[in-house]
Amino acid sequence: MNTEHYDVVIVGGGPAGASAAIYTARADLRTLVLDKDPHAGALGLAHVIANYPGVRGDISGIELLELMRSQAESFGALFLREKVIGLDLGDRDKVLFTASGKVFRAKAIVLATGSMGKSREIKGEQELIGAGVSYCATCDAAFYKGQVVAVAGRTGEAVEESKVLSRFAGKVYLLCPTTAFAAPDEEVESLSYLPNVEVLYNKRISAINGKTSVESLSIAGDETPLAVDGVFLYLTGSSPVIDYTGGQLDLVETGCLRVGPDFATSVPGVFAAGDVICKEIKQAVIVASEGCRAALYVDRYLRGHSKVKSDYH
Numbered sequence: 001m002n003t004e005h006y007d008v009v010i011v012g013g014g015p016a017g018a019s020a021a022i023y024t025a026r027a028d029l030r031t032l033v034l035d036k037d038p039h040a041g042a043l044g045l046a047h048v049i050a051n052y053p054g055v056r057g058d059i060s061g062i063e064l065l066e067l068m069r070s071q072a073e074s075f076g077a078l079f080l081r082e083k084v085i086g087l088d089l090g091d092r093d094k095v096l097f098t099a100s101g102k103v104f105r106a107k108a109i110v111l112a113t114g115s116m117g118k119s120r121e122i123k124g125e126q127e128l129i130g131a132g133v134s135y136c137a138t139c140d141a142a143f144y145k146g147q148v149v150a151v152a153g154r155t156g157e158a159v160e161e162s163k164v165l166s167r168f169a170g171k172v173y174l175l176c177p178t179t180a181f182a183a184p185d186e187e188v189e190s191l192s193y194l195p196n197v198e199v200l201y202n203k204r205i206s207a208i209n210g211k212t213s214v215e216s217l218s219i220a221g222d223e224t225p226l227a228v229d230g231v232f233l234y235l236t237g238s239s240p241v242i243d244y245t246g247g248q249l250d251l252v253e254t255g256c257l258r259v260g261p262d263f264a265t266s267v268p269g270v271f272a273a274g275d276v277i278c279k280e281i282k283q284a285v286i287v288a289s290e291g292c293r294a295a296l297y298v299d300r301y302l303r304g305h306s307k308v309k310s311d312y313h
């Protein structure tokens with residue numbers, strides 16, 4: 001079997017992986033990025049990004065990714081469209097297997113496969129992502145100035161995101177699917193100080209309606225759909241994409257890869273960055289910085305430096 005050798009293979013070419021590739025390639029490490037589909041990651045799905053530093057105006061997630069990738073390519077990184085389905089981490093060299101049957105070897109690897117929603121289960125949800133269906137108020141609230149939105153969920157995150165939205169939207173319906181929130185009482189009570197937030201209990205969305213953008217929500221048991229301009233879903237949560245690791249790496253209780261302050265996982269030579277590791281705030285700028293830091297620690301690991309060397313002169 002033909003095996004290609006690299007200094008570093010990065011799994012996932014989202015903002016974490018692409019940023020890691022900029023740094024490893026620029027550090028003159030032979031760098032390969034394996035990405036199954038740029039449109040399948042969180043940034044690839046984001047319809048508009050308006051808060052990435054240095055990029056003025058609205059840009060789609062995929063356009064921002066393209067900028068990052070071409071920058072990494074300009075330093076010599078190679079991007080291949082391949083889905084990684086298995087790893088062999090037993091030896092000093094790490095082996096990666098892809099769905100197309102290719103095998104790659106690397107002295108170090110960086111896992112940057114992100115964290116995705118479990119499944120898009122509500123009728124109309126998949127079709128209207130980016131056209132009124134969102135999963136991140138911090139990202140998208142500013143697009144709903146003065147408009148009517150709904151938040152669906154029972155967690156502390158749903159409560160917090162309703163507060164964020166209340167600063168922009170004219171009206172926020174918080175639809176709790178059960179009789180009570182799974183969040184501290186005082187957090188839920190604090191919503192009563194926000195005149196534009198209305199909490200409705202036992203409201204399960206059965207369909208998200210709209211031709212080109214969200215127009216209304218059908219609620220199980222209600223005759224009349226609720227008219228809204230957008231809906232923010234916090235129903236299924238997201239889980240780190242680690243199915244291809246085969247249980248070879250330590251996880252933290254919440255299912256993310258366990259890393260140290262140097263982004264090293266429990267196996268020497270295997271690093272991880274981005275939403276695949278636990279974090280409170282998921283934002284492109286945060287994961288890009290993690291990709292940078294992981295790459296600098298990869299460089300230290302491969303070259304045996306005692307200190308991390310910054311990439312500037």
Ligand SMILES: Cc1cc2nc3c(=O)[nH]c(=O)nc-3n(C[C@H](O)[C@H](O)[C@H](O)COP(=O)(O)OP(=O)(O)OC[C@H]3O[C@@H](n4cnc5c(N)ncnc54)[C@H](O)[C@@H]3O)c2cc1C
Nearest residue numbers: 012014015016036041042043046084114139274275283284
């Ligand atoms: C709808 C939406 C809107 C958002 N809006 C904003 C915003 O406005 N501003 C902001 O800063 N952040 C925003 N975010 C958050 C931001 O996009 C994420 O925090 C960020 O993309 C995470 O980066 P990542 O590189 O860790 O993972 P991802 O961006 O998810 O990239 C992971 C990559 O890994 C690839 N991959 C997965 N499994 C495999 C495999 N087995 N083999 C090969 N490749 C694989 C995927 O195809 C993907 O390209 C948004 C997120 C979503 C979902």
